[in-house]
Amino acid sequence: MITEILETLFLILTALMIAYLTRHYIFTLTVLKNHQKHEKATTVGNAAYQPTVSILIPALNEEKVIGRILQRMTELTYPKDKMEIIVIDDGSTDDTGKIAEQCSKAHSYIKVIHRSEKEGGRGKASTLNAGLKHAKGEIILCFDADYYPQRDILEKLTKEFADPKVGAVQGRVTVLNEPQNIVTRLVTLERIGGYRVDQQARDSLGLITQLGGTVAGLRRDLLESLGRWDESILAEDTDITFRVYLAGYKIRYVNEAECYEEAVESWRAYWKQRYRWAKGHMQCAFKHSLKVLKSSNLRFREKVDGLLLLNVYFIPILVLLSWIISVLLFFLKSPQWFGMFWALVPISLYSCVGNFAPFFEVGIGAYLDGRTRAQWLIPLLIFTFLYNIPICTKALIDLLISKIFRRNGNHWAKTVHSGNGNSYIMS
Numbered sequence: 001m002i003t004e005i006l007e008t009l010f011l012i013l014t015a016l017m018i019a020y021l022t023r024h025y026i027f028t029l030t031v032l033k034n035h036q037k038h039e040k041a042t043t044v045g046n047a048a049y050q051p052t053v054s055i056l057i058p059a060l061n062e063e064k065v066i067g068r069i070l071q072r073m074t075e076l077t078y079p080k081d082k083m084e085i086i087v088i089d090d091g092s093t094d095d096t097g098k099i100a101e102q103c104s105k106a107h108s109y110i111k112v113i114h115r116s117e118k119e120g121g122r123g124k125a126s127t128l129n130a131g132l133k134h135a136k137g138e139i140i141l142c143f144d145a146d147y148y149p150q151r152d153i154l155e156k157l158t159k160e161f162a163d164p165k166v167g168a169v170q171g172r173v174t175v176l177n178e179p180q181n182i183v184t185r186l187v188t189l190e191r192i193g194g195y196r197v198d199q200q201a202r203d204s205l206g207l208i209t210q211l212g213g214t215v216a217g218l219r220r221d222l223l224e225s226l227g228r229w230d231e232s233i234l235a236e237d238t239d240i241t242f243r244v245y246l247a248g249y250k251i252r253y254v255n256e257a258e259c260y261e262e263a264v265e266s267w268r269a270y271w272k273q274r275y276r277w278a279k280g281h282m283q284c285a286f287k288h289s290l291k292v293l294k295s296s297n298l299r300f301r302e303k304v305d306g307l308l309l310l311n312v313y314f315i316p317i318l319v320l321l322s323w324i325i326s327v328l329l330f331f332l333k334s335p336q337w338f339g340m341f342w343a344l345v346p347i348s349l350y351s352c353v354g355n356f357a358p359f360f361e362v363g364i365g366a367y368l369d370g371r372t373r374a375q376w377l378i379p380l381l382i383f384t385f386l387y388n389i390p391i392c393t394k395a396l397i398d399l400l401i402s403k404i405f406r407r408n409g410n411h412w413a414k415t416v417h418s419g420n421g422n423s424y425i426m427s
Contacts, residue, residue: 003332006325013322020315023308027201028360034204035368049162052082053154054137054220058127060090060120062145063099064419065262069145070103070110078154085110088131091120096145124213125229125236132228140223144214146262146417148176156257157217167222167249168240170199171215171257177420180265185377186384187263187270193362196255196369203253207305208245213237215259222249232408233287235280242288242306248297262417270384271391273415278313278388278395285310286403316389317396 055073059066066087073085087104089097089112100112113134120127128142139158143149150156153171160169172195175188202209211218213236223229226243233239244251264270292298292306359378366375402408 003329006329006332010322010325010329013318013325016315016318017322020308020312023305024360026205027197028364030201030204031197031368032364034200049159050079050082051138051158051161052136053078053084053139053141053158053217054135055083055085055141055143056128056131056135057085057087057143057145058090058124058131059087059092059096059100059145060127060414061092061094061096062417063092063094063096065146065417066096067099067103068419069143069147069149070100072148072151073110074103074107075151076149076154077152078158080109082137083109083154084135084137086131086134087112088127089114089120090127090130091115091117093117123231123234123236125231125233128236129228129231132223135220138220139217140220141217142214143259144261146415147214147259148261149215149259150257153215153257153259156254157215160252160254161217161219163252165250166252167244167247168211168216168218168251170209170211170251170253171259172196172199172253172255173212173215174258174260175263176260177262177265180263180420182377182380183265183267183270184263185374186380189362189366189374189377189381190384191263192365192369192371192374195253196365197361199253200255202305205305206299206302208241208302208309209251209253210309211237211241211244211251214261215257218244219249222247233280233283234276235284238281238284238310239287242284242292242310245302245306246288246291246295246297262420264415265418265420267387269415270387274388274391275395278392279399281310281313282396282399285314286399313392313395316385316392320389320393 057066057069070085070087076083085107087100087110089100097112097114100110104110104112111134113131115127115130119130132140139161141154141157149171157169157171160166173191174195175184175191177184178188179185199209201207216237218240222244223240226240226247229236230239241251264273289307289310292303292310295303298306359381362378362381363375366372366378
């Protein structure tokens, strides 16, 4: 009886792994097929369509990077009379507020909102909602304080809103401090796979393009109608993604709209960041999975992709579970067919490296970007995948405990930015 149950579970888990593996094959082949078409696509915005824009920059103790992004904001080519920058000083205890105020005095379109230490530190969603109250633009754009955008990025992003069906837009995130150490290099590979292939394929196939929480824009009226950002969810970007689609709108991905980030620099920082992402994503899975299935605004393929996207952070846990079950079945003397599945373990293990950047996507993404040297590091992504197993397991356990005992288990552990990315910026 026990053996039969374990066999059934193993087959179900194997089917799930194959579904995700097939999905990544499809994404990769789609991007390869459309590569030439995207290369020829224009990168110039529609000059006839220039909506007013409010840029929100949440900042908590970001004195090492806030000056860099604000200087870049003054260099943007978008008409200054149609742009406002709102810095939300989220209860900082360093000089973040002072630096922002200095920039505000020099440029009338830069505004600074100060939150007290008691008000601040409640998470990004809370900070963005505070800034939204002061925003006047038709389009709300979000940039993290450590980011460094292209000068014409607003033109590239806002042109998509000329289509009334587009409710939000996402640009490409690339790593600024890639050469710093092995962690930043591996994060770079994850970003290449996740954006250059994963996001591009979603957009091309008409699936669920995901907002990344930064280098992202939304229609202000849509955002207001959705009730703004949900402050009870750690992954406010994933949450708003599905609320946009469930409301009947689409999200476009603009690969040529690049913005550069400071990636985490240590394995400890990687753990904190990915734990927050995993727990927040799981919150969204519990919140939206049933709604996605029932939605009349989503096509069948969008529902399938949406469910796979919502549950992606459960995959490392399910992989661990499949390993445990396979070992148990091996010692319980399972039938002969099990040997064939056991032989697939090394393949499935190597094919699932990374969370959002599986092997095939990373390899092709690096190839399309001309990153021949970076490709040598791809096998090391197996270690980041293994590292994500305890991260995701802990996130799920903590989330279930908070739900069982009906308590708020959210704790926003912000990513610390050292400002080392400054040395990689070319004048």
